[in-house]
Amino acid sequence: MAEPLTGRCLCGAIRFEVDALTEGPVACHCRACQRQSGSAFWVAVTAARDAVRVTGDRLAWVRATPSAERGYCRDCGGYLFWRLLTGDTVDIGVGALDRIDGMVIEAHIFTAEARLPLPDDGIPRFPHGRPGID
Ligand SMILES: [Zn+2]
Numbered sequence: 001m002a003e004p005l006t007g008r009c010l011c012g013a014i015r016f017e018v019d020a021l022t023e024g025p026v027a028c029h030c031r032a033c034q035r036q037s038g039s040a041f042w043v044a045v046t047a048a049r050d051a052v053r054v055t056g057d058r059l060a061w062v063r064a065t066p067s068a069e070r071g072y073c074r075d076c077g078g079y080l081f082w083r084l085l086t087g088d089t090v091d092i093g094v095g096a097l098d099r100i101d102g103m104v105i106e107a108h109i110f111t112a113e114a115r116l117p118l119p120d121d122g123i124p125r126f127p128h129g130r131p132g133i134d
């Protein structure tokens with residue numbers, strides 16, 4: 001990647017840079033993502049944790065489910081990050097990225113939990129997550 005991806009929360013108190021992604025956008029339709037985001041699904045990219053630099057002191061991590069925690073802005077509530085308690089990657093919501101040049105959704109995961117009909121977009125679907133990844 002020529003230059004780091006950048007992003008921020010809604011109010012701008014949290015800004016971040018990402019050197020490189022390990023995985024392109026994946027749309028997760030699980031109920032946890034639905035409830036956390038307040039939307040029908042959550043689309044995120046994945047990066048190594050040490051490839052992400054966060055500035056600002058407003059980032060909070062909440063453990064809303066047993067195996068993962070979610071990073072959001074204490075000021076605006078913007079939901080930015082998801083990570084397993086064990087692991088060395090972090091998922092970054094694409095809505096927080098400043099640019100998404102050329103990105104396309106690579107997979108739909110946990111589609112068995114989707115509550116709105118998915119369009120027939122030809123993108124691979126994994127009813128219960130992707131083997132070895134989620
Ligand atoms: Zn904010």
Ligand SMILES: [Zn+2]
Nearest residue numbers: 028029030033
């Ligand atoms: Zn999910």
